Amino acid sequence: MKHILRALALAMCVTLFAAAPASGQERSATKQGFELAPKSGKKILVFRPSVQVGSQSTGGMFEPNGEWTDSAKRNLQVALEKLQTKLGNEIVVAPEAYGEDAQKLAEHMALFAAVSDAVIEYQFFRGNRLPTKKRDNKEDVFDWSLGAGVADLPGAKDADYGLFLYNRDAYGSTGRKVLQVLAMLGPGIPVKSGEHQGYAGLVDLKTGDILWLNADAAMGGDVREAEGADKRAAQLLEDFPGSDLGQ
C-alpha cells in the first residue's frame, strides 16, 4: 500500500508541478562548499549503473521486463562510455564485483535510490518539505548521506568519489493508458502513464556524503533504444561538477 501511495504521491508531486510551475521543482543539488575543478587530480570511481525496465500496471505497480532491461543495460553502457571522457576528471571504472561484494554494491545502489526518492519527495518538491528540515532548506543546505560503508565497496580505496547511476523505467500498460484517458475525460485529472526515474549522484567515498545529485522521476530518452539511451545519459550527467556537459 505504502508503495502505491508513494508512487501516487510522487506522481502527484510531478502533476502539481506541471500544473503550477511557480511552486518550484528542483532537479539537482550540490552539498554546500563542494567544488570540483576540472583536472583536479581527484579520481572518480564509476559503478556499473543499476538499470530496471518494465511496464506499469493500471494501479501503478512496476512489472519487470527482462528483455527491455537487457537492451537498456547495453545501450546505457555504450552511451555512458562515450561521455566518461568528458567528465573533466580521471575516471576509474569499478572492478566487476562478485559474491558478497556484488551484494554489498547492490544494496548501496538500492540505498542510493531510496535516498534520491526521499530528496525528490521531501526536498526538491518544495510544497512537501519536512518541517524539521525547514531551516536547512532556507539556507540551501543539502545534507544527505549513504554512510561510511561506501568506503568498503570494491574499488573505493583507489578513488576519491563514487558515481552512482540508477535508472528505473516503467512504460505504461494498456490499462494505465486507459486510466489516463478516463481520468482526463472524467474529473479532468492528469494521470501519468509510465515512470522514468533517473538518478545520478557523486558520493564522497570516505564519508558516504552525497556531494552532487541529479535526480528526476520524469527523465527523458527511451533507454530501450540506443538513441534514447544517449539522451538519458546526457540528461543524467548534465552539469556534472568539473565537466562542461550541459553547458
Added chain:
Amino acid sequence: MTHRMFRTLTGAVAAMALLATPALAHRLRTAKEAATVAGSDMSVTPDRDWNRLSMAPGKHAETWTLDGEQLNDVTFYGGIAPDEPLVRERSKKRDPLPKFLQSTLLVEIPELLEGTYRTQKNIASFELLSTEPTNFLGNKGVRFTYRYTDDDALTRNGEARAAIVGGKLYMITFDAPRLYYFDKSIEPARALMTSATLPGGGAH
C-alpha cells in the same frame, strides 16, 4: 476482459480519489512536548523534533519520520480493534490483510506484522530476529526485532513494541535501511517507544 476492465476502473477510481485529495502539510512534533498519536489516547514525548507525515497508513495508524519514510519510519498503531487489519487494505478481495483477532496472543503479534508486510510491501523475505517480553504502556508487552527486503531490493531492520490493552492492539514499529539509517535513528525511535503512555494503561 470484464474482470480486467473492472480492475482498471477500480484502479482509476482509487487513483482519482487520491489525486483529488488536496496535499496536506506534514506536521512538526516538537521535542519534549507530549503528543497523542494515531487517533488514539496513546501519547508519546519525543526527545528531538520529528515530522508527522500527512498521509496515514490506516484509520488507527500514523507515521513519523526524520528524513522520509524510505529512510526512517516510525509507525504508531493506536488501538486496533478485533477483526481489523493493521493498515488500510489495498484490495479486500485481491490482497486481503491478516486481521488482529480477539484470540490473538501477544506472541503472535510479530506474525501479524510479518503477514501484513508480506502483502502490503510485496516482500519475499522477512526474518524475525528476536522476541522478548517487555513492559509497554504499563502492561505486559512484547518487544521484537526483524529484518526484511522489499521490492526495491533494500534490506531494512525493524524493532517494535506492542501490548494488548482493553482488547485492542497498541504497537510502535521502527523500520530503516540496515545500512547507515537504522543506527542513525534507532535511539530517538526507542525514546519514543519508552515514552509511550496510555491513560489507564496500567489498570488492565
